[in-house]
Amino acid sequence: xxxxxxxxxxxxxxxxxxxxxxxxxxxxxxxxxxxxxxxxxxxxxxxxxxxxxxxxxxxxxxxxxxxxxxxxxxxxxxxxxxxxxxxxxxxxxxxxxxxxxxxxxxxxxxxxxxxxxxxxxxxxxxxxxxxxxxxxxxxxxxxxxxxxxxxxxxxxxxxxxxxxxxxxxxxxxxxxxxxxxxxxxxxxxxxxxxxxxxxxxxxxxxxxxxxxxxxxxxxxxxxxxxxxxxxxxxxxxxxxxxxxxxxxxxxxxxxxxxxxxxxxxxxxxxxxxxxxxxxxxxxxxxxxxxxxxxxxxxxxxxxxxxxxxxxxxxxxxx
Numbered sequence: 001x002x003x004x005x006x007x008x009x010x011x012x013x014x015x016x017x018x019x020x021x022x023x024x025x026x027x028x029x030x031x032x033x034x035x036x037x038x039x040x041x042x043x044x045x046x047x048x049x050x051x052x053x054x055x056x057x058x059x060x061x062x063x064x065x066x067x068x069x070x071x072x073x074x075x076x077x078x079x080x081x082x083x084x085x086x087x088x089x090x091x092x093x094x095x096x097x098x099x100x101x102x103x104x105x106x107x108x109x110x111x112x113x114x115x116x117x118x119x120x121x122x123x124x125x126x127x128x129x130x131x132x133x134x135x136x137x138x139x140x141x142x143x144x145x146x147x148x149x150x151x152x153x154x155x156x157x158x159x160x161x162x163x164x165x166x167x168x169x170x171x172x173x174x175x176x177x178x179x180x181x182x183x184x185x186x187x188x189x190x191x192x193x194x195x196x197x198x199x200x201x202x203x204x205x206x207x208x209x210x211x212x213x214x215x216x217x218x219x220x221x222x223x224x225x226x227x228x229x230x231x232x233x234x235x236x237x238x239x240x241x242x243x244x245x246x247x248x249x250x251x252x253x254x255x256x257x258x259x260x261x262x263x264x265x266x267x268x269x270x271x272x273x274x275x276x277x278x279x280x281x282x283x284x285x286x287x288x289x290x291x292x293x294x295x296x297x298x299x300x301x302x303x304x305x306x307x308x309x310x311x312x313x314x315x316x317x318x
């Protein structure tokens with residue numbers, strides 16, 4: 001113990017102790033200065049506004065500020081591709097130069113999803129299913145089918161699409177729906193000659209509808225007008241159930257070209273006799289008999305020459 005005390009009192013110990021203190025102080029100063037240089041103490045850069053910029057403009061702004069960046073991407077249907085929607089740290093936050101700024105942008109290429117099964121679904125069900133798969137409803141068209149508002153076919157880019165096909169998110173899907181009328185056909189009623197209210201009643205009873213009504217320029221009172229033409233006409237025969245019939249209203253219906261026998265064809269030849277027909281020659285012969293001879297003599301013996309002469313005179317018109 002006495003040797004330890006004696007050593008502590010020697011000049012060598014004091015020199016070693018002082019050297020140790022100096023070394024510790026130098027080490028502390030070196031660490032302090034080194035950390036200050038390494039951490040760039042009292043040096044900071046305000047993070048510029050990156051959110052809302054296109055990715056190209058955002059990268060340029062970060063490089064000008066001496067900051068690094070790391071990019072992540074998400075997909076949004078209604079957002080512009082390449083747009084920065086998130087940044088970390090936020091705008092105005094002070095960071096050291098070379099700090100990494102994390103960016104979230106809208107992806108340039110939409111990810112693909114599997115097309116769901118919407119056939120034989122109602123329009124409401126199909127809309128909900130497509131929305132859940134980040135798809136949109138495009139054009140809707142109707143065809144004749146007994147089922148109303150039921151999806152009969154789905155088309156993408158003008159072609160029928162099968163279940164499970166991979167398509168980009170946000171794509172528009174065109175739907176083919178049934179109109180509920182089916183493919184039934186009905187006979188076209190004859191509306192010519194009917195007033196407008198009676199024509200409507202006839203069309204309703206046949207399962208058809210009234211289309212465009214055209215008025216003749218001479219029509220002043222629609223209550224007295226009748227249908228003079230219809231399209232399609234009865235010559236077409238059948239039309240789809242629920243179809244529209246266009247009509248034209250006039251003061252009177254046109255004269256029918258066909259109808260009961262004798263109304264148009266039979267009277268026509270009877271009204272055009274010619275002077276050379278036998279009925280015209282008979283009165284002339286009777287007139288000559290009453291003026292030349294008494295009836296008894298005329299019935300006696302009439303020579304054939306006399307008949308020939310009489311016929312000759314008739315042909316001359318005397």
